[in-house]
C-alpha cells in the first residue's frame with residue numbers, strides 16, 4: 001500500500017549504490033587496450049591502500065567475497081598446511097571451508113554467535129602449537145551473519161604474546177569503509193574485501209591486500225593457481241589491461257567514483273558517520289526490546305559492528321516483519337543468515353551510502369511493522385533514535401565551531 005516510491009535495500013550487501021557510482025558506470029564499453037581505463041585503474045591503487053590503511057600491495061580480482069577468500073588463501077596456504085579459524089559466525093566458518101577445499105587442515109575455535117574472539121583463548125591455542133604447524137590465523141573484522149565486531153589488533157597482540165609466526169588474515173568484506181580498520185598499525189598480513197558493501201560499488205570485484213611477510217610466504221609456496229596468483233596483479237600496467245582476461249571495465253569506473261566519495265568525506269568521518277548512525281539504531285533497539293520478544297544479537301556494545309546489526313524475534317516473526325516491510329513500505333531487510341530458527345532473525349545493513357534520514361526511515365518502517373503485526377515492543381523507539389541523532393549532530397556542530405574558532409584565532 002505504501003511501497004511505491006523510492007525503495008530501500010537495508011540488507012548487509014549489496015548495499016545502496018550511490019547515483020554518482022551508477023552514473024559513472026553508465027557509459028559505452030571503453031577501449032581496454034590503451035587509454036583512460038588504464039589511468040583510472042592505476043589511480044585506484046593509492047585509494048585502495050588508503051581505505052585499508054596500508055602502505056603495502058593490493059591486487060584486484062574479478063570476484064565476489066568468496067572469490068577473494070580463495071584468492072588470498074591460494075597464495076599462502078598449500079595442501080596439507082594448517083590454518084586456525086577464529087569463528088564468530090557463519091562467514092568465518094565459510095572462509096575455513098574454503099581453506100578445506102584447498103586441502104588445508106582446518107582447526108576452528110568457535111566463539112559462538114554473540115561474542116567476540118576471546119584473546120586469551122587465542123593466545124593459549126597458539127602457545128600450544130609448539131611445532132608451529134599453524135600457518136595462518138583467519139579472522140573476520142565483522143561477521144555479517146552475527147554483527148560481531150572483533151578486536152583484530154588484540155588478535156595480533158595475542159599472537160605476539162605467544163611468539164607465534166603465523167600470518168594474520170582478516171576478512172573486511174562487510175565492514176571496510178564502515179568500521180575502523182588499520183591494516184598496518186594492527187599488524188595484519190593479508191586483508192580481503194569486496195566492492196559491494198562499504199565500498200558502494202556493485203558486486204563483482206574484490207581486493208586482496210598483502211604485506212611483505214605474506215609475500216615471502218607466497219614465494220615459498222610449491223605452486224599457486226595462475227588465476228589467483230597475486231604477484232602479476234600488483235602494480236603491473238600490462239596486467240591491468242587484461243586482468244587475466246577482459247578488465248572489469250564498468251566496475252573500475254564505479255569504484256573510482258566511490259573511492260572519490262570516501263576521500264571527499266574523509267575516511268575517519270566515514271567511520272564516525274557509521275558509528276553515530278549505529279548508535280541511533282541501538283537506541284531504537286534498546287527501547288523496542290524493553291518489552292516483547294526483540295533481542296539484539298550482540299549485548300556488548302564494543303563487540304558490535306557499526307555496519308550490520310542482527311536481531312531476533314520469536315519464531316516466524318523475523319520473516320513476517322521482513323515481508324511486511326518490503327511489501328507494505330518498500331524497505332527490504334536482511335534474512336537471518338546461518339541462524340536457527342532462521343525465521344526468528346533479521347538483519348539490518350547500514351553500510352556505505354547511508355545517512356540519518358535513511359536510518360530513521362527504516363527504523364520507522366520497522367516500528368510500523370511491529371505494530372501492524374501485533375509484535376509486542378517498547379514504545380518510543382523512534383523518539384529515542386531521533387534524540388540520539390540530534391544530540392550527536394549538536395555535539396558535532398559544537399566541535400566544528402570550536403575548530404573554526406581555533407582556525408580564526410591561530411590560523
Ligand SMILES: *Cc1c(COP(=O)(O)O)cnc(C)c1O
Pocket residue numbers: 013064065066067091140142143144171172173174175194203
Ligand atoms: C558478504 C560477506 C562475504 C561474502 O561475500 P560474497 O561477495 O557474497 O561472496 C564474506 N565475508 C563477509 C564478512 C561478508 O560480509
